[in-house]
Amino acid sequence: MRQLKLNRAFTLIEPGPVVLVTTHDGRKNNVMTISWTMVVDFTPVFAITTGEWNHSFAALRKHRECVIAVPTVDLLDEVVGIGTCSGAAMDKFARFRLTPVRGKIVKAPLIKECLANIECRVIDIVKKHDIVVLEGVAAHVDAAREERRTIHAVGDGTFIVDGRRLNRRKMMTSKIPQGV
């Protein structure tokens, strides 16, 4: 995986793909499927909605680190599988044949099979709304990957695959951060 400039990392999350979030509890890796994500700042800062109902939350709260991994459509069944079982009962990396890769900064693993990975630190937990605020500290992309279409969870058990891409860069010049 190639490093991606941090000022471009928000472009991985802004389109709203379903993501995998990895944690490390000091002993073992875990991974959860999260569709409720949001960019909060270009720097980048992200928000995810999670709480006690996810087994990963304890490691996230204690170690204050995670990796947001962006899967593509060929991983849909893994994404759904990871989202419908608990890391309390099994090693999800082994169960879904995902390869943990050591990151540059955090102890939570990157996922080799994913299109992109963003190493993050927890900068705040807004308990009242179960919102965890994350700062991206390093980003990686698999530039060689052929399948690059991400997937968008609808929430009713269906998923929308990325279709064509339209360009409005000229109209948007004033709004695009420098270098993006």
Added chain:
Amino acid sequence: MRQLKLNRAFTLIEPGPVVLVTTHDGRKNNVMTISWTMVVDFTPVFAITTGEWNHSFAALRKHRECVIAVPTVDLLDEVVGIGTCSGAAMDKFARFRLTPVRGKIVKAPLIKECLANIECRVIDIVKKHDIVVLEGVAAHVDAAREERRTIHAVGDGTFIVDGRRLNRRKMMTSKIPQGV
């Protein structure tokens, strides 16, 4: 527009489309383009990132109401245009030929040309992160509309259009809220 059951409204936002958010300041309507959104609860609760830099924010903070309108790909140029000018200087509904429609509960207008509209009340503003937390109080969809593909902002001036839809309802039975 037909009313949509409130327990299904989160499925409009979970896939991560770019949306239009309307407000009414007691005197006039305004509308802004927002790509930084997140579902926070099925009930439904949503988060959006916005602040003083958006002219609409003053009306949102004061009147504590808005409408999240979901545009489709045929409205891309309006979405980009709305996102690159300010309601301080013009009537954006007139400028972009959008038709304001009276909602059921809030004073902010629905947008007739959009696929769906969710009337919302502001339930919290997390000032530290510029996160506005919204509760959906009524939802509407244009069931007759032919074009139903939404658009996902990448943040670099490009947009991804919805592609095909894949079904994993059987695998996800345990995770889909009742009636969705």
